[in-house]
Amino acid sequence: MQMTLKKRIVVICMGIFILNTLFFVSSRPHLIKEIKECYASGSVIVINKHITDRIIDKVKTLHLLLPAAAGGGGDPHFIGFVNAGKQVTYDVQGDPNKIYNILSDKDLQFNARFLPFFKKGANIMGEFGIKIGSSTIDIKRDDSPPRVNNKPMKLDEIIRLEDGSVSWYGKNLLIKTKEYSISISREQLSTYPFTRHLDFTVSVNKCGVLQDGVAPHGLLGQTASGCQGKNTIQGNYKDYEVSDLFGDDFKYNRYDPIPKWVC
Incomplete structure (x- = not known):
């Protein structure tokens, strides 16, 4: 035939x-x-x-499977990338007032500050810190504007970065790099309407997560490369703790941007 x-x-x-x-x-x-x-x-x-x-x-x-968008939110719950046709959901409670890495790749570092929640033993994500190449982005759960390189953004502003872009529309912040699109939103828990927190989704762009030759890691990032083995995450959640909002000093760090020489 x-x-x-x-x-x-x-x-x-x-x-x-x-x-x-x-x-x-x-x-x-x-x-x-x-x-x-x-x-x-x-x-x-x-x-x-x-x-x-x-x-x-x-x-x-x-x-031929397209990895659906992954993400996290609430107190907090995570949805991993598709792995072998399956998408896992899991919780990482962490410790209050500690900062953990969410996604680590060669030119991208995405960290979250966990804050205490009314529910005993639970936390929420109250602040995100992101490094893209030599640029930094941070956003809090309150009404303060996101900051790019420590400068407040204006509403509906689009900022072009050397290795990506940042857009702010109302309660939503959109970050794009060569490999990822990250959407961040400010939300309120339905059961605790006065508790604000940050949610996020991450999708992989058409060229995939390995175009830079580095497999991603982090509490969420590792589900995009399939390196977590039998467990949902490698090691212990404490292995993902960093010293500051833009830190890369954790066990499975992948962040190592190529230095750009300037005359």
């Missing part, structure tokens, strides 16, 4: 993708090491928004 033109195009595109993927991995020895570690744990790797469970020697099975 002859294939239709549409099927031929699909087969050709899949072949091109497989060849590109194998070339991408083979040209980066450090990435192969990370993939082998994940592979040994029975996990999968997300590359170019595709999930494959065979990538070391050859691609045997290719699952």
Whole structure:
């Protein structure tokens, strides 16, 4: 039976993708090491928004699955990226007044300050600190404007960064980089209407999370690379604590932007 033109195009595109993927991995020895570690744990790797469970020697099975947006909020609850066709939900209570890394990648660091909540033993996310290259962004749960490089933003303002952009529309802050789109909103818990907190969603852009050769990590970020193994997160939540809002001094840090020389 002859294939239709549409099927031929699909087969050709899949072949091109497989060849590109194998070339991408083979040209980066450090990435192969990370993939082998994940592979040994029975996990999968997300590359170019595709999930494959065979990538070391050859691609045997290719699952065309788009990772849905991940995120977190409330007291706080997390929704991980799609991994092997499944999307996990989990809680990380943390400790009050401590700062934890949410997503760590080569040019992006996303941290959250946990604040005490009325509910015993629970916390909420009350402030976010984000580094993109040499730029910093911070937003609090109150009505104060977000700040970019310590300068308050204006409503409906769009700021272009060297490695991305920041937009502020009402209660929503949108941050875009080469690999990610992050949406942050100020919310109130329905059961405690006077308790304000920050929610966020993260989606992966079309080029995927490995275009910079670094697999992401963090309380949420690791679910995009499949490196968490059998547990929801690697290690203990204390392993993700950083010393300040823009800190990168935690066990699984991936933040290491390439310095840009200026004459």
